[in-house]
Amino acid sequence: MAGTDSSRDPAAGGPAVILVEPQLGENIGTAARAMMNCGLDDLRLVRPRCRWPHSKAARAATGAAATVEKAKVFPTIEEAIADLNHVFATCPRRRDMVKPVIDHRAAAADLRAMVAAGERPGILFGPERTGLENDDVGVADALLTVPLNPDFTSLNLAQAVLVAAYEWRMAGDATPGRVLALGRAETANRQEVLDFFARLEAELDECGFLRNKEMRPTMVRNIRNIFHRAGLMAHEVRTLQGIVTGLTQRPHAERARSARSAKPAGKPARPRRGRGE
C-alpha cells in the first residue's frame, strides 16, 4: 500500500494524528487524505461524534481510504496517547497555563528529531466547533499554533491537519526550493548565444534600429540582458535564429513595407531595409 513502505517514503513513521471528538465524517476523510499527501498514516480517533465507520469519510479520503479504514478508535485521550513519547496539542487560543507555544514549522523540526531518535510523537486536534478543552491540552508537552490572520483564525479541521502534515513533510524534504525544469532540453553554450547576438545585432545595424551611435552600446546591452535573463536552451537559440531569419526574409519585409506605405499618415514608419540592400 502506498505511504507505508518506509524504504520508499522517508516520511513514514511520522507523528500520530489524534482527532478528539471529530464531528464530520468528511473532515476525517479529508484529514486522512492530507496525511497521506504528506506521508503520514497513523490516524487515531477519540470518541468520534459521527457514526463510525462513516461512508463520507472514505469518500472524502479518495486515494487515502486505507488510512481511514485502519484508523484506531479510543474512548479517552489518555488511551489514545499511551504509547507515545511526546504529545503536542493544536490550540489556537492561549490558555491560562504555562506551556511552550510552538508554531508548526519549529515543531516539525522537533518531530523529525524525535522520530530520528526512535521516539513516537503525536499531535492532538480538537473538535471542529470548540477545539480542545483545557483538560485535553493538559496531557500535552507543548501547544502548536498557526500564526493566522488575527481577524479570522478559525481553521477547518482538515486544513489544520494539513498544516501540521505539510510542515512535517517539508522538514524532511531535500528537494531544492527552486529549479529550472529542463524537460529534455539542454542549456545553450555561450558560443551559441554569442553567435545569436552577433547575428541579431548585425541585422539590427543593417535595418537601422541601432543607427544611433551614442545609444548603441546601451541598447545592445539591454537587448542582450533580455535574452540572458531567459537562460536560453540550445533549441531556443535555434528558434531565435529562425525568428530573425523569418523576420528579415524579403517577402515579409516587402509586405510590411507596402502595408506601412498603404496606411494613412500616422506615426512615421521607421526606415527598414532588407538584407543586402
Next chain:
Amino acid sequence: MAGTDSSRDPAAGGPAVILVEPQLGENIGTAARAMMNCGLDDLRLVRPRCRWPHSKAARAATGAAATVEKAKVFPTIEEAIADLNHVFATCPRRRDMVKPVIDHRAAAADLRAMVAAGERPGILFGPERTGLENDDVGVADALLTVPLNPDFTSLNLAQAVLVAAYEWRMAGDATPGRVLALGRAETANRQEVLDFFARLEAELDECGFLRNKEMRPTMVRNIRNIFHRAGLMAHEVRTLQGIVTGLTQRPHAERARSARSAKPAGKPARPRRGRGE
C-alpha cells in the same frame, strides 16, 4: 470587514488566487476560508463549472463568505490575469517545457518581495480532477509545486490553496516560532528556586532518601535538573513548597508508616522519619 484593513493586517494586498474551472462550490468556499485565514481576499474564478453564485460555497466559507461574494468571474485566464505583473501556476506534474519550478516556500519570499515593490502577483489553480492544461500553464512565469508523498500527490483544491496562502502568511510573520506562554504568571527568580532546592534536599536528607553519601551529589544534580528543565514560575515554586510541606506533615507520614508496617513482608520499607525526630 475582516481581512481587508491593510493597516491592521499586513498580509492584505497579497497575491490573487485564480481558480480555473473549479467544479465544486464547497471547494471554492473552503478555498476562500483558507485565503481569509491567511489574510488573502482577491479570489478570481475562470469559467466555474458549478452554478455561480453557489449556496454551498458561502456555507463552506463560514466566516469568509464575503470573500466568496466579491469573487470576480472571468471568461478566460487571460482576462483574469491581465492586471497582474507576475503569474505562478500550481502544477504537480513537470511539463515538457522550460520554466522555473519553485516550491511554495521559496515562492512566498518572491511574492512578498513583489508586493513590497508595488507589483501584483497571482497564483493559478487548475480544476479538481485534471489540474491546469499545458496551455494554461503557458501564461505563467513559473510553476509552483508541493514536494508531497510521491505515492499520493493528489492534493484537494482547497488544500492546495491553503498551502500557498499559509506560506504567504508565514513569509510575512514575525511571531517567534517558539515561546513559553506565561499567561499571567511570572518566572521564578533564582533565589526562590534555590530556596526550594535547599528545603527539598534537607527533607530528603532527613527522610533518608539521600543517605548514600557517594551517590548524593549525583542524585541532587539529577533532581535539580528535573526542576530546571521545567523553567519554573514563581507561583509554581510556591506550589512545590506546599507539596513538600504536605508530604512531610506528620499525619500523612504517620499514615504512610502504619500502612507500610501493616503490609506483609516484601521489599523492606525504607526508614522514614518525620521532621525533627
